[in-house]
Amino acid sequence: xxNVKVAIWGFGAMGSGMAxxxxxxxxxxxxxxxxxxxxxxxxxxxxxxGIERGEKPEVIINPNIDEVLTExxxxxxxxxxxxxxxxAFPRLKKVLEKKINVISTAEEMAYPQAQNPEIAAELDKxxxxxxxxxxxxxxxxxxxxxxxxxxxxxxxxxxxxxxAKRVNSLSPFGPAVMEEQGxxxxxxxxxxxxxxxxxxxxxxxxxxxxxxxxAIGWKVDKFEQQMAPxxxxxxxxxxxxFAAAGDVAGVNMxxxxxxxxxxxxxxxxxxxxxxxxxxxxxxxxxTIKGTPEVNMSIKPEVDGGLGTxxxxxxxxxxxxxxxxxxxxMIDLPVPRAIMGDFRTFIKR
Amino acid sequence: xxNVKVAIWGFGAMGSGMAxxxxxxxxxxxxxxxxxxxxxxxxxxxxxxGIERGEKPEVIINPNIDEVLTExxxxxxxxxxxxxxxxAFPRLKKVLEKKINVISTAEEMAYPQAQNPEIAAELDKxxxxxxxxxxxxxxxxxxxxxxxxxxxxxxxxxxxxxxAKRVNSLSPFGPAVMEEQGxxxxxxxxxxxxxxxxxxxxxxxxxxxxxxxxAIGWKVDKFEQQMAPxxxxxxxxxxxxFAAAGDVAGVNMxxxxxxxxxxxxxxxxxxxxxxxxxxxxxxxxxTIKGTPEVNMSIKPEVDGGLGTxxxxxxxxxxxxxxxxxxxxMIDLPVPRAIMGDFRTFIKR
Numbered sequence: 001x002x003n004v005k006v007a008i009w010g011f012g013a014m015g016s017g018m019a020x021x022x023x024x025x026x027x028x029x030x031x032x033x034x035x036x037x038x039x040x041x042x043x044x045x046x047x048x049x050g051i052e053r054g055e056k057p058e059v060i061i062n063p064n065i066d067e068v069l070t071e072x073x074x075x076x077x078x079x080x081x082x083x084x085x086x087x088a089f090p091r092l093k094k095v096l097e098k099k100i101n102v103i104s105t106a107e108e109m110a111y112p113q114a115q116n117p118e119i120a121a122e123l124d125k126x127x128x129x130x131x132x133x134x135x136x137x138x139x140x141x142x143x144x145x146x147x148x149x150x151x152x153x154x155x156x157x158x159x160x161x162x163x164a165k166r167v168n169s170l171s172p173f174g175p176a177v178m179e180e181q182g183x184x185x186x187x188x189x190x191x192x193x194x195x196x197x198x199x200x201x202x203x204x205x206x207x208x209x210x211x212x213x214x215a216i217g218w219k220v221d222k223f224e225q226q227m228a229p230x231x232x233x234x235x236x237x238x239x240x241x242f243a244a245a246g247d248v249a250g251v252n253m254x255x256x257x258x259x260x261x262x263x264x265x266x267x268x269x270x271x272x273x274x275x276x277x278x279x280x281x282x283x284x285x286x287t288i289k290g291t292p293e294v295n296m297s298i299k300p301e302v303d304g305g306l307g308t309x310x311x312x313x314x315x316x317x318x319x320x321x322x323x324x325x326x327x328x329m330i331d332l333p334v335p336r337a338i339m340g341d342f343r344t345f346i347k348r
Numbered sequence: 349x350x351n352v353k354v355a356i357w358g359f360g361a362m363g364s365g366m367a368x369x370x371x372x373x374x375x376x377x378x379x380x381x382x383x384x385x386x387x388x389x390x391x392x393x394x395x396x397x398g399i400e401r402g403e404k405p406e407v408i409i410n411p412n413i414d415e416v417l418t419e420x421x422x423x424x425x426x427x428x429x430x431x432x433x434x435x436a437f438p439r440l441k442k443v444l445e446k447k448i449n450v451i452s453t454a455e456e457m458a459y460p461q462a463q464n465p466e467i468a469a470e471l472d473k474x475x476x477x478x479x480x481x482x483x484x485x486x487x488x489x490x491x492x493x494x495x496x497x498x499x500x501x502x503x504x505x506x507x508x509x510x511x512a513k514r515v516n517s518l519s520p521f522g523p524a525v526m527e528e529q530g531x532x533x534x535x536x537x538x539x540x541x542x543x544x545x546x547x548x549x550x551x552x553x554x555x556x557x558x559x560x561x562x563a564i565g566w567k568v569d570k571f572e573q574q575m576a577p578x579x580x581x582x583x584x585x586x587x588x589x590f591a592a593a594g595d596v597a598g599v600n601m602x603x604x605x606x607x608x609x610x611x612x613x614x615x616x617x618x619x620x621x622x623x624x625x626x627x628x629x630x631x632x633x634x635t636i637k638g639t640p641e642v643n644m645s646i647k648p649e650v651d652g653g654l655g656t657x658x659x660x661x662x663x664x665x666x667x668x669x670x671x672x673x674x675x676x677m678i679d680l681p682v683p684r685a686i687m688g689d690f691r692t693f694i695k696r
Binding site for chain 1: 654680683
């Protein structure tokens with residue numbers, strides 16, 4: 001059997017991380033990479049990654065996607081270009097129309113039915129017409145605050161209330177994340193950024209809540225989310241961030257899904273630099289009230305960057321094996337690490 | 349759409365618990381129950397369960413499976429009759445040949461490929477010939493020490509070593525479990541029981557280890573397990589068990605899966621009455637070394653009885669929806685609680 005052929009669109013932190021992971025695996029080849037960034041376009045991926053090419057075929061980063069992807073040139077394309085479904089749509093459509101399966105890192109694509117049901121239906125239609133499938137995934141949304149919750153409800157006869165809490169550190173992240181999450185801002189500026197929508201915070205609560213609800217058969221009749229500054233009382237410094245005492249060290253996002261007028265799904269997701277400096281310890285926590293109750297914790301939290309990279313790469317076989325159409329994490333078999341030859345995971 | 353129709357074979361603690369759960373759900377009917385026990389056969393299930401029948405159709409427990417099940421008389425049969433694949437096989441075959449899907453509680457059926465690959469292949473063939481599917485599941489094997497492990501590896505780029513530990517209390521269980529697990533025995537008698545195979549202990553390590561390994565692409569080249577008495581230093585008393593100081597309060601089972609000559613999967617599963625009396629606190633723990641590391645705990649442990657009941661009932665739609673053949677938990681979408689109408693979970 002031929003190796004599994006993968007293309008990557010977007011060679012930033014996520015796309016290049018996926019390449020790094022794929023290069024260590026058996027039975028899979030990277031056959032093309034598209035990226036517009038002038039520092040990367042035209043260069044060998046091995047050069048950009050700082051990895052010896054060895055026996056592997058050369059891959060030059062090409063800014064023109066139509067040169068990277070021709071019809072059925074590969075089994076799957078990993079699209080690490082966007083956070084929002086609307087922005088990702090034209091790119092995803094282009095790949096599907098070349099009869100290539102897609103995995104998208106766009107947070108909203110983890111459950112596009114939540115906020116863009118028309119686009120979701122359109123993607124499903126295009127995928128089916130072209131005989132391929134498409135999935136959005138990542139660590140969160142994609143696993144920690146949704147699929148893992150769904151999986152744990154599997155051992156329950158009855159569910160009353162769900163709380164998913166992800167307390168993570170922003171310290172490992174770079175300048176772009178510091179800016180997106182408001183690290184180092186004055187509280188007033190932060191609040192203005194929330195009001196005018198320029199601060200994104202975490203994208204994915206609506207997707208996670210709707211994924212859980214649809215999976216277990218609840219109907220969400222209202223969704224709300226809030227974004228508050230985490231104000232530090234001490235100076236905090238991380239490799240790429242600094243928050244002086246009295247300023248913003250991160251963002252505390254909360255969200256609620258209402259079912260029959262009651263809050264049934266609570267999401268709590270504070271992200272900040274150096275959380276330990278004020279006694280906050282990181283972790284992922286799922287508390288499900290019902291029969292029997294389930295109280296899960298993962299300490300420390302699963303690393304967000306590596307987790308997203310792994311989820312996207314590890315789902316490749318499931319997406320290739322799936323029936324044509326738009327898939328979500330609740331439609332496919334459970335994710336799993338791929339320690340053997342990629343080809344043995346593919347059902348031809 | 350008609351209600352989903354379920355039959356139950358075996359109306360002990362598990363089978364009757366599934367009936368109790370199903371009676372609270374929408375869009376699903378129990379259409380037949382088979383049980384040989386003279387205290388139950390011939391009686392109404394509502395009478396045995398101590399539940400008001402209300403508007404629901406009468407179901408009389410029938411000791412003759414051929415009267416309970418006629419060809420395609422229901423969508424699925426829950427078989428809660430056995431622990432071992434070899435013993436369950438003739439019963440499972442009978443149900444499949446009536447063109448009815450099956451979920452089995454037999455621990456070994458959670459991954460019959462592990463110890464009975466020929467029977468697994470035979471069941472797969474029979475199921476396909478009859479256009480139906482068959483799954484073995486439960487809380488463990490089925491979720492806690494295997495599927496949940498697999499799911500958590502999904503966020504890892506690389507896995508080095510897996511440890512799954514389930515520390516549970518036997519206090520809620522009845523006299524049969526006390527006997528199976530050796531509670532109250534003298535240490536010498538316990539050791540004789542291990543040697544002559546009359547003490548079963550936990551059934552499922554081989555299944556869990558092989559499920560995990562096959563899921564992530566490891567090849568198990570050796571499997572071992574051990575069974576040691578948990579000797580109490582104080583008198584311990586539970587509703588159905590008693591262990592005097594110096595005697596056996598439960599069983600500590602350990603198992604190892606070797607990959608390339610190294611222990612890669614460790615299973616640790618001490619079960620005892622009143623564990624808190626000597627400072628043991630119950631919980632489910634998964635520790636996966638690799639990138640990134642994952643350290644999960646569920647405290648207290650997920651209730652084994654309710655968990656098994658829920659897993660079997662909650663997997664009904666996935667098994668009905670599956671392609672014909674033998675399925676395992678790693679082939680199907682993630683388990684989930686069913687809080688809505690059962691019919692909405694079925695793809696016709």
